[in-house]
Amino acid sequence: MPRSEEECRRIIEEENRQPFLPWMTVGEFSALSERQKSRELQKYTQYFTTYLGFWKTCDLSSCRRAKACKGFLTEAQYRAEPGYHDSFPPCVGPGGARQPEVLACIGQLGGEEEDEPKYDGRRGMDVE
Numbered sequence: 001m002p003r004s005e006e007e008c009r010r011i012i013e014e015e016n017r018q019p020f021l022p023w024m025t026v027g028e029f030s031a032l033s034e035r036q037k038s039r040e041l042q043k044y045t046q047y048f049t050t051y052l053g054f055w056k057t058c059d060l061s062s063c064r065r066a067k068a069c070k071g072f073l074t075e076a077q078y079r080a081e082p083g084y085h086d087s088f089p090p091c092v093g094p095g096g097a098r099q100p101e102v103l104a105c106i107g108q109l110g111g112e113e114e115d116e117p118k119y120d121g122r123r124g125m126d127v128e
Helices: 005-016 026-030 034-052 063-067 076-078 099-109
Strands: 019-021
Touching: 019 099, 026 076, 034 099, 063 099
Parallel strands: none
Antiparallel strands: none
């Protein structure tokens, strides 16, 4: 049965109200320009690069002084070859050199669990 126009609109509105980033919904994020989207994603990944201590070796003195990741990509870094990934701050490096570390941290701190069960039942109790 086909959906009515009103039902389609309601579904889209529900999707737009879903959280995307801790401070922004899907609808708010999709309304931004590409550079603004990139900046918001960099703000998010800065939490994880700070946790990993990337600020200690960062080229930006503002990051080292603040002891936290505060940097955003410049226009030159957006155009650089190999290019910087536009969702990560500059301390991740060109070509996403340190990107796997950040993604692993996001998974770890974000609560993603491993596929293997942590509790293996009462296997040790069965042995007499």
